[in-house]
Amino acid sequence: MSATTTTVDAIADCVGRQVAIRGWLHRQRSSGKIHFLTLRDGTGFIQAVVSRAAVGVETFTRADHLGQETSLIVEGTVRKDARAPGGYEIDVSALEIVGESRDYPITPKEHGVDYLLDRRHLWIRSRRQAAILRVRHEVINGIRDFLNDQGFILADTPIFTPAACEGTTTLFAVPYFDHATAYLTQSGQLYNEANAMALGRVYCFGPTFRAEKSKTRRHLTEFWMVEPEMAYATLDDATDLAEALVVSIVERVLDRRRRELEVLERDTAPLERVRSPFARIAYDEAVEILQSRGLPFEWGGDFGGPDETALAEHFDRPVAVQRFPAAIKAFYMKPDADRPELSLSVDVLAPEGYGEIVGGGERLDDYELLLDRIRQHDLPREAFEWYLDLRRYGSVPHAGFGMGVERVVAWLCGLEHIRETIPYPRMLYRLTP
RNA sequence: UCCUCAGUAGCUCAAUUGGCAGAGCAUCCGGCUGUUAACCGGAGGGUUGCUGGUUCGAGUCCAGCCUGAGGAGCCA
Known part of the structure; x- marks a missing residue:
């Protein structure tokens, strides 16, 4: 031969x-x-x-x-x-x-969503689905390479977590032998902070789980999130990093996966515009923009899907919104020194209606303030003793964020629905195959 | 949990005012030496999501249920 x-x-x-x-x-x-x-x-x-x-x-x-x-x-x-x-x-x-292969169920003609999802294990063979999964691969590798090049250490955080830190309604509970209940992680955030105190710049990258009964094109119950965390860092440091990371991913996909984007018939012009600097606006300004566009949005609320889309339309590239009201952010967010009702938080919104792809900020580093917050939120102090230790033993300003891989992939590929961005999507009514 | 929409052949859909269950693709048989989701001819393929009701007659109307989709709420 x-x-x-x-x-x-x-x-x-x-x-x-x-x-x-x-x-x-x-x-x-x-x-x-x-x-x-x-x-x-x-x-x-x-x-x-x-x-x-x-x-x-x-x-x-x-x-x-x-x-x-x-x-x-x-x-x-x-x-x-x-x-x-x-x-x-x-x-x-x-x-x-x-x-041999007889009567392959996915024919060249059209199929419905439910039919295709029931055969997801075969659907991924199609040209379009394979292209999306290649872009996903590129995004994930782009994230790893970027963070590794910046001196970040990958330090994994647990997927089984012990106590219900903020109520159990959005957590998946699993029996842990016969003596405890474990919850599937919603974020590696708290452990990341401990890791940052040990290693300086760290990130975790793995699946996260949310038991929210959300039934929209932007939600999965199991999705992948990368979460960098930096010791001796501020809100602006985290925003800088998020911006550089997003720019780097977009450049890399445009550079290495143009053929896949062509298969997906993705108009790359909006992606070519994704360069530094991103617009950075305060939550206060975002509220003004929404109100000037006639949306019934009031100061103090969190953005819904339509709000994020309207805001993003105002800019030609991703936009960073900073300083959300403390009341709508997590208990561990650091308050603004000048306006304590605000938190040192940042969300990055993707263009074209793809919504929030990054959420993060500067963390509360003061022991007494953190203890107050834990009490205000009715959280069990015992479960947070280890977390309080980080403020007892050499606390420093620190900041970081989480970025959802699937939302980034959906945006870059120009997809209608996030379910195509992961090989086997898990949704409210979809657990198989 | 709520709102809206949908469910008919393996798939995607059609079926007039309540009056014979249809097409394309797929499958099988046949034809074609440059196709691009090829094309042409033929054949087989139906518990119209389920249960009940109205009617001479229900895919079509009514009630309940099931399944799915889009959205809302929710979403460190």
């Missing part, structure tokens, strides 16, 4: 050579004495041309009855051809069927 096994993404370097491609049959068109097989191998798609004259009657007949998603190995010569989708094709000399 003179054929060299290769992959579709390397096909341009194989012109004129005999190669073998191992993949699956994506689509087939036949025309009498010639078959066009579109193969996919995980790295891309390529057209294989099977002519009766070249392969003989026996192989040719076999190639006429292949079901969609049949796994097969084709051997043949690579040729550049403008008529082929992708620009290259393989003149097949031999064909081996590895695994």
